Amino acid sequence: MKHFEYFSAHSAEEAVALLQKYSPDALPIAGGTELLVRMKQNLIHPKVLVDITHVPEFQGIALTEEGLRIGSLVTHAEVAASPLVRQFAPAVAAASGSVGAVQTRNLGTLGGNLVSCVPSIDSAPALLVLEAQAVVFGVNGRRQFPLTELFVGPRCSSLTPAELLEAVIIPRHNLGKPTCFSKFGRRKALTIALVNAAACVETNPERTHFSQVRLALGAVAPTPIRAYTAEAYLAGRPIAQEVLLEAGRLAAEDAKPIDDFRASAEYRRHLIGVLTRRVIEGALAGMPKV
Amino acid sequence: MERDVIRKVPLVKPGEPGMIVEEAPTEELAGYPSVGRRIPRRDTIFQVLGQLKYINDLSFPGMLYAKVLRSRYAHARILRVDVSKALEVPGVVAAITADDIPVNSFGPSLQDQPVLAKDKVRHMGDGIAAVAAVSEQIAEEALEKIVVEYEPLPVVLDPLEAMREDAPRIHEPRSNIYWEWHIRKGDVEKALAEAHLVVQERYRTQMVEHVSMETHSSIAMWDAGGRLTVWCTVGRITLARTDLARILQVPVSRVRVVSTQLGGNFGGKNEITIEPVLAILAKKTGRPVKGTYSRKEEFIASTTRHPFIMEYTSGVTAEGRIIARKVRLIADGGAYCSWSETTLGKATILSAGPYDIPNIALDGYVVYTNKPMTGAMRGFGAPQVCFAYESHMDTIAHRLGMDPLQIRLLNAYDEGSISATGQILHSVALKKTLLAAAERFGWEVKER
Amino acid sequence: MAFTIKVKVNGEWKTADVEPEMTLLELLREQWGLTGTKLGCDEGDCGACTVLFDGKPVNSCLVLAVRADGHEVVTVEGLGTAERPHPLQSAFEQHGAVQCGFCAPGMLISAKALLDANPEPTEQEIREALAGNLCRCTGYTKIVEAVKSAGRAMKSSVK
Numbered sequence: 075m076k077h078f079e080y081f082s083a084h085s086a087e088e089a090v091a092l093l094q095k096y097s098p099d100a101l102p103i104a105g106g107t108e109l110l111v112r113m114k115q116n117l118i119h120p121k122v123l124v125d126i127t128h129v130p131e132f133q134g135i136a137l138t139e140e141g142l143r144i145g146s147l148v149t150h151a152e153v154a155a156s157p158l159v160r161q162f163a164p165a166v167a168a169a170s171g172s173v174g175a176v177q178t179r180n181l182g183t184l185g186g187n188l189v190s191c192v193p194s195i196d197s198a199p200a201l202l203v204l205e206a207q208a209v210v211f212g213v214n215g216r217r218q219f220p221l222t223e224l225f226v227g228p229r230c231s232s233l234t235p236a237e238l239l240e241a242v243i244i245p246r247h248n249l250g251k252p253t254c255f256s257k258f259g260r261r262k263a264l265t266i267a268l269v270n271a272a273a274c275v276e277t278n279p280e281r282t283h284f285s286q287v288r289l290a291l292g293a294v295a296p297t298p299i300r301a302y303t304a305e306a307y308l309a310g311r312p313i314a315q316e317v318l319l320e321a322g323r324l325a326a327e328d329a330k331p332i333d334d335f336r337a338s339a340e341y342r343r344h345l346i347g348v349l350t351r352r353v354i355e356g357a358l359a360g361m362p363k364v
Numbered sequence: 365m366e367r368d369v370i371r372k373v374p375l376v377k378p379g380e381p382g383m384i385v386e387e388a389p390t391e392e393l394a395g396y397p398s399v400g401r402r403i404p405r406r407d408t409i410f411q412v413l414g415q416l417k418y419i420n421d422l423s424f425p426g427m428l429y430a431k432v433l434r435s436r437y438a439h440a441r442i443l444r445v446d447v448s449k450a451l452e453v454p455g456v457v458a459a460i461t462a463d464d465i466p467v468n469s470f471g472p473s474l475q476d477q478p479v480l481a482k483d484k485v486r487h488m489g490d491g492i493a494a495v496a497a498v499s500e501q502i503a504e505e506a507l508e509k510i511v512v513e514y515e516p517l518p519v520v521l522d523p524l525e526a527m528r529e530d531a532p533r534i535h536e537p538r539s540n541i542y543w544e545w546h547i548r549k550g551d552v553e554k555a556l557a558e559a560h561l562v563v564q565e566r567y568r569t570q571m572v573e574h575v576s577m578e579t580h581s582s583i584a585m586w587d588a589g590g591r592l593t594v595w596c597t598v599g600r601i602t603l604a605r606t607d608l609a610r611i612l613q614v615p616v617s618r619v620r621v622v623s624t625q626l627g628g629n630f631g632g633k634n635e636i637t638i639e640p641v642l643a644i645l646a647k648k649t650g651r652p653v654k655g656t657y658s659r660k661e662e663f664i665a666s667t668t669r670h671p672f673i674m675e676y677t678s679g680v681t682a683e684g685r686i687i688a689r690k691v692r693l694i695a696d697g698g699a700y701c702s703w704s705e706t707t708l709g710k711a712t713i714l715s716a717g718p719y720d721i722p723n724i725a726l727d728g729y730v731v732y733t734n735k736p737m738t739g740a741m742r743g744f745g746a747p748q749v750c751f752a753y754e755s756h757m758d759t760i761a762h763r764l765g766m767d768p769l770q771i772r773l774l775n776a777y778d779e780g781s782i783s784a785t786g787q788i789l790h791s792v793a794l795k796k797t798l799l800a801a802a803e804r805f806g807w808e809v810k811e812r
Numbered sequence: 813m814a815f816t817i818k819v820k821v822n823g824e825w826k827t828a829d830v831e832p833e834m835t836l837l838e839l840l841r842e843q844w845g846l847t848g849t850k851l852g853c854d855e856g857d858c859g860a861c862t863v864l865f866d867g868k869p870v871n872s873c874l875v876l877a878v879r880a881d882g883h884e885v886v887t888v889e890g891l892g893t894a895e896r897p898h899p900l901q902s903a904f905e906q907h908g909a910v911q912c913g914f915c916a917p918g919m920l921i922s923a924k925a926l927l928d929a930n931p932e933p934t935e936q937e938i939r940e941a942l943a944g945n946l947c948r949c950t951g952y953t954k955i956v957e958a959v960k961s962a963g964r965a966m967k968s969s970v971k
Contacts, residue, residue: 075501080815080832080878103876110835110874111855115660123832127879151868175944176922178856180868181875263943264857404905411913412901412920414848414888421847501833577852577860577914577948627850627914628948659853 075113082125086211086240089126094213094236096122102238103127104147105182107174108190131211132185132240135159141246143209146185146239150197151176153184163244164360165200165253165272165353172196172257175264185239188224191231191297198225198298199272200255202290204248212237225297251276254356256349260336267293268337269345273353277313281364284308289321289350294329294342301328304350318354322347407625418627419597420581420656427583428457428496430645430655431503432638433510434665435485435492438521438734439534440514442483447493449509455502458648459495459510465644466613472603472635474542474701476535477737479611479640484517486534487699487734489665491638496645496653519734523673523696526731534699534732542697543705543730545712547784550723555688559679563760567676567752571696572669574741578627579662584642585652592646593620594639599629604636611640612647631740632666635702667739670707670730671696674715674752679723684764684771688723691715693749695738697730702739704730711745716784717753718794719775724784769802817881821846822890830877837861837872839880840887848888848917852946859945862918863887869925871944888917891924899969900924903962904955911949919945923959931967935960 079096083089093100100122103109112118126132132147135156142162144153153159154171173179173187173196187197188208198221206221213236221242226232233239255272259265270292276285287308289301304325311317331342393400410416447459462468462482469475481490493510497503520526526540534540556562582596592614598604601621609616626633638655646653657666672695679688693711697704712728761771776794783789801807814829821844828843840846840863849872852860856871863872864886872885892898900920903909910916919942926933926941933941938959939952947955 075833075835076505077501077831077833080876082878105874106876106879107856107871107874110876114854123876125876125879174856175859176925176941177859177862177869177871177944178874180865180870263940402908404908405910407913408905408908408910409894409897409901411910411916412888412904413892413894413897414846414917415894416913417847418850418914420851421841575948577858577912577946578850579852626912628912630948656851659855 075110076119078120079122080125081122082128084128084130086129086131086238089124089129089238090211090213090236092122092124093238096124097235100124100235104186105149107178107182108186126238132238137162138243139246140243142244142249143241144184144244145241146188147183150174150179150182150184150187154179162249163200163204163253165255165274166197166204166244169196169200169255169257169270169272172255184242188221188242189231189233189239191225191227191229193228193295193297194267194270194293195298196255196257196267196270196292199270199290199292200253201242201244202298202300203253203272203274203288204244204251205288207243207245209240209243210237211240216240218243222300227296248274252357252361254353254360256352256356258345258349266336269293269342269349271346271349271353273350273357275354275357275361277358277361279364281313281361283310283312285310287321287354289325289353291325291329291346291349294331294346296330299329301325301350303328313358318351319347321354322350325350416625418578418581418625419583419595420578422583422595423654424583424585424652427652427654428498428645428649429500429503430494430496430638430642430653431500431507432480432491432494432641432655432661432665433507433512434661435481435488435490436512437485437514437516438488439517439519439532440485441517442481442485442492443513443515444511445493446511447495449511450493450495450506453497453502453506453509455498456506457496457498457651458645459493459506460641460644460648461493464648465611465640467611470607470611470636470640471701472703473705476542477700477702485514486732487664487736489661489736490699491641491665494641494645496649496651500656521733521735523671523694523731523733526733527694527729534734540732541729542701542732543708545709545726545728547712547724547726549784549786552688552690552723552725555723556677556679556690559687560682561760561763562677562679563756563763564677565675565756565759567672567674567755569672569748569751571671571735571738572741573663573666574628574630574632574668575662576626576628576630576632579657579659580633580637580666581654581656582639582642583652583654584639584646586643586646586650590614591618591620592643593622594643595622595624596636596639597626597629597633598623598636598639599626599633600635603634604639607636608640608643612643630742631703631744634740635667637666664736667702667737667741668698669741670698670704670738670745670748672711672745672748672752674749676752676756678756678760680760680764682764684761684766684774686719686721686760686775689716689721690725691727693726693728695728695730695745696733696735698733698735698738700737702737703744704738707738707740707745711749713785714746715749715753717749717757718777720777720781721775721784726784769798769807772798815878815881817878819880819882820884822886828877832876832878834877835873836863836865836875836877836880836885839877840872840885846887846889850914850917852914857946858915859918859922860915862921862945864921864925867925867928869922869944886921888920891920898924899965900927900959900962903958903965907954907958907961909950909954909958915945915947919947919955923962926959927963927966931963933959933963
């Protein structure tokens with residue numbers, strides 16, 4: 075790896091001040107599982123790294139008035155094992171548990187995964203169906219916006235160079251709703267998703283019809299996306315195989331998959347259909363018995 | 365090594381305390397300490413303690429680190445190489461190019477591979493220059509200062525295209541077809557004309573990298589008497605030794621090659637790679653020089669498994685007897701020969717499959733392309749043809765409405781069968797094996 | 813600028829001067845001679861460089877050495893000795909779970925982390941715990957058997 079200057083920040087203010095001071099040559103580092111690989115591969119050469127691992131504001135998982143707050147520095151292993159996340163947002167825990175392997179989950183952080191804005195990130199779909207908010211800290215203080223607005227394009231986020239993702243908040247009204255995450259890769263572990271998906275499902279009390287379904291997909295468009303056409307179709311429809319099939323077909327239309335060395339667009343469209351059914355059925359299966 | 369550790373190794377009587385020696389499987393073997401028993405390996409204890417030294421775990425005082433500049437193009441003429449700026453980087457001790465190499469060619473069959481490319485590069489793994497520095501990091505930085513002027517040439521990636529007369533020649537003036545094998549038995553054309561059914565198919569396989577956990581790594585050091593010692597991850601030390609002696613133009617007796625524990629070989633470490641570069645840098649600097657491949661270099665600058673294109677034509681009787689088989693193999697040979705001749709030979713010899721076929725015509729070709737070298741990998745071409753002839757057998761069975769097992773039993777080699785090359789076979793247990801396997805996994809022969 | 817760091821390695825505090833770009837793997841292997849931890853892919857895919865970082869398995873090729881300041885690291889050399897091998901080391905030897913041996917140090921560290929947290933893992937749990945450690949020689953069957961047997965051995969020795 076090429077030489078760089080290294081600073082360790084001990085508060086959010088210090089971190090963004092350092093990033094601003096050395097902009098545009100500085101990058102923040104947390105788990106390093108993405109950044110260091112790109113540096114070793116000679117894809118990027120930051121002159122300054124600001125280590126934010128010890129920034130206290132970005133730590134921890136807590137239930138607040140607003141909802142479930144997950145600090146950006148919480149590792150995937152911690153998200154996956156958290157009793158709070160497992161209780162109130164099980165699909166989020168499952169998604170973090172599917173990232174990489176044990177070693178990468180112990181280093182990699184939820185925030186790092188999200189801000190990388192790689193289309194296939196596993197942490198995004200489950201948070202999107204729970205309508206998570208992003209809390210961002212910058213030199214001018216905090217701002218908060220829907221997580222969907224973080225994703226601009228492949229490896230491109232809406233953060234300015236001196237802004238950091240502080241936390242994500244899953245709003246209180248969505249806590250505990252039936253969700254499911256599913257991922258399809260070429261291997262069962264340590265793999266990048268060819269397609270990943272999450273659903274949040276609500277039904278009528280008799281459990282015969284969908285009342286509202288939110289569906290999100292990854293690795294099938296320049297950013298993780300919500301499948302709005304499929305969602306609109308499902309609202310009010312009966313819970314039936316042919317409805318799920320049609321929803322899968324519509325979800326594939328919501329997406330813009332590409333051919334790459336991992337899979338063809340055609341195969342990805344097929345996978346969208348399969349995973350759409352799987353996550354909706356998975357969320358239904360997780361609901362308490364009628 | 366400490367004696368007490370060696371004592372753990374059971375070249376001892378069965379039943380001695382602390383040993384993991386199982387009971388002798390038969391009375392006959394009771395007097396033998398190791399035959400037919402599971403015995404832990406001698407080196408395992410050192411491996412699990414983390415004490416066993418692989419090449420990259422070794423270092424010597426004053427040791428330098430080498431890095432090789434790889435080509436930017438898959439096929440190009442080299443107009444100019446200038447290492448002067450690299451030499452100015454603090455910490456860089458030496459830099460070399462093709463001009464520093466006494467005999468700039470090597471290879472196990474054809475000596476068609478340069479140590480460092482001189483006039484042209486034939487794939488992106490070709491080295492052009494190398495530097496030795498006090499650290500790997502500095503060596504890598506210095507590579508960026510080396511100036512190379514290229515004139516890009518048309519690239520040939522498809523072996524079928526490379527076979528055409530008008531294809532760009534990768535080793536001009538020679539044809540891109542660099543080795544052929546032809547095997548004939550009986551009269552295949554006549555038999556095909558007489559066949560009840562002729563089945564024709566084409567199969568392709570892909571390039572495979574060995575991906576040993578340990579990448580290639582070597583250290584070269586000269587002693588005061590002008591003798592070279594190379595510690596390296598090469599499985600064939602005598603070949604490495606003679607190749608090095610020839611390249612460096614020193615007597616074989618002056619070259620010592622030490623190969624210790626390898627972190628995986630699978631055929632990918634059967635020849636020298638970076639060793640001559642290290643030897644020349646070590647000679648130039650008077651210091652030991654280490655070179656370790658990055659994972660990326662493993663993929664682009666070491667050998668891989670040949671992709672094959674395999675055309676099969678078989679003539680069968682209505683009863684399912686194969687009376688003729690014609691095979692045409694085209695192996696994508698990459699930029700250099702490496703073990704292609706051996707691989708193609710084995711593939712061609714085995715390509716008719718383990719079947720008693722009276723009329724056979726087998727043709728194998730290996731061709732240059734502007735891709736990573738293809739060489740030895742577990743099976744030397746046998747896995748590729750096995751995939752093709754067994755898939756082909758299934759197709760034939762399907763077309764005849766026969767059971768896949770039955771067609772194999774009908775055609776399989778037996779005691780005294782004569783192979784495609786005329787070899788009379790003995791101790792043939794193929795049918796017995798097929799039947800035993802079918803019974804074990806419950807294959808039911810379906811009469812159709 | 814070099815940083816002076818203090819790391820507890822295999823139970824012993826050590827200091828080192830490191831450049832920011834030095835990885836924990838480089839520090840262990842090149843400065844401290846702990847070559848049991850291997851460099852395989854250098855990008856966190858193969859697990860050959862796995863060490864325990866505050867008790868958790870991580871890829872030491874993806875940890876900057878400066879980040880280890882004040883932390884505890886355990887490498888394969890810290891598991892056991894020739895006289896007193898760790899039950900996992902004995903089990904790997906007895907079950908033939910090692911061929912070329914290059915993946916073994918990382919495998920052992922991942923397995924130790926698993927057994928420390930869960931002495932009686934199921935086969936599925938073992939496979940998940942070792943998913944980040946690639947082996948190219950043996951296949952994983954014997955490795956899984958060795959981990960299972962070591963778990964049993966550790967449990968019975970505790971009783």
